[in-house]
């Protein structure tokens with residue numbers, strides 16, 4: 001049902017048109033059966049008229065069936081396309097902290113598995129609708145030729161539907177359980193890929209990880225799926241048998257108690273035989289539909305939680321306007337809650353930054369430096385206190401514009417192969433110049449804003465990240481332990497040359513560092529200890 005609402009939202013007009021065409025195709029098939037029965041009953045005087053009627057009906061059934069399937073296929077693929085775009089936009093509009101709480105695995109599982117499951121389900125929907133229309137058409141025909149027999153069969157069918165529904169409810173539950181395990185499996189796959197070195201080097205660790213965590217979850221997944229498929233197999237075969245049961249009843253039992261003509265009986269037998277194919281089709285599609293609705297629910301849950309507090313991209317002023325004024329943080333705090341209700345609190349902290357100022361943030365591991373950096377650049381929203389930009393409070397609607405003030409290289413930075421969002425006519429020449437300066441010109445080439453490779457050492461990749469920041473040319477620069485992977489030569493260049501140049505150009509430069517040798521360069525030294533500013 002959810003899937004139908006999902007399609008309705010995408011385009012109700014196309015869905016209605018597809019359903020009408022599908023209905024026509026189903027009715028056409030039923031009428032074809034009826035005209036065959038008619039021709040058999042009147043074989044001695046089967047007329048030309050019946051033949052032409054049969055051919056006409058066949059053509060209508062063919063064309064309407066094709067139209068219905070094509071319309072539904074287009075509709076479902078368009079709905080998937082929209083959903084992919086919408087989810088990606090929503091994820092990017094979601095506050096970073098919320099995404100961290102949801103966890104990468106859950107988001108990735110939804111973006112890949114769930115969308116795939118819905119796509120597969122929607123792919124089978126067209127056939128399902130045509131089959132349903134066919135069943136309804138045939139049933140109407142059966143009711144037309146004998147209401148009495150039809151009512152008896154209807155009772156059998158209602159009982160069968162109730163039993164099938166109960167079985168399918170259980171299948172749905174099993175599929176949901178298997179899907180929950182999927183999130184965990186994805187986490188283990190990531191461990192396998194990212195921890196391959198550690199797992200290869202330590203056999204007992206590898207064995208325990210594979211047996212305890214991975215195998216157990218994969219086995220759960222397998223068992224739930226096998227149980228679900230077994231129930232579907234039982235349902236499918238039982239429903240097949242049901243057809244023979246009904247036909248046996250019609251042929252062997254019914255004539256003993258009531259007078260039914262052979263013509264009616266043969267019409268019933270022929271129609272029911274024909275019906276077995278679409279009904280089998282419908283039942284075998286039900287698990288896929290179940291899978292699709294479980295996936296849709298997961299996406300909706302994620303979509304809703306993502307949309308709870310969307311951020312509004314609203315560029316209030318140009319990011320390139322050089323900061324004449326100050327960024328101030330007044331009594332700002334940030335709290336991380338852990339599952340065990342423990343917490344880490346950063347702040348309350350007061351800070352201010354001015355153009356041309358070089359600020360070092362220092363402190364031991366876990367003292368809150370990176371957290372403070374995320375607050376400064378507007379990636380985290382303060383739990384209390386405020387950030388002032390030009391003396392104005394940075395509200396939720398301004399946060400995206402505020403973030404455009406910053407160029408940052410975080411400790412866990414990400415490199416894009418293409419230099420997106422930077423458009424200057426002389427981009428390639430400019431990049432080449434920087435590549436030379438960063439001694440990367442022999443490794444990396446640039447063409448049309450695309451870097452030739454990212455297969456570099458960690459230190460070299462960080463230099464490329466620095467290059468991207470340089471090109472962005474924003475008023476405030478933030479480097480989170482940038483120099484930690486650099487050799488002494490480049491460390492020297494970074495602290496004494498690059499930072500100096502940026503300062504000279506009037507940029508505010510914030511550096512998170514453990515390099516005590518260079519602390520004397522700072523205009524302002526901010527020291528943190530367990531979330532509190534101590535100097």
Ligand SMILES: Nc1ncnc2c1ncn2[C@@H]1O[C@H](COP(=O)(O)OP(=O)(O)OP(=O)(O)O)[C@@H](O)[C@H]1O
Pocket residue numbers: 100336337344363364365366367368369370371372
């Ligand atoms: N995503 C998160 N969820 C929950 N707690 C977090 C998260 N990120 C950091 N923390 C906690 O916040 C505290 C400060 O972390 P932070 O990364 O800011 O420290 P840091 O000073 O940058 O450390 P380092 O020098 O090791 O990089 C740590 O105790 C850490 O456990």
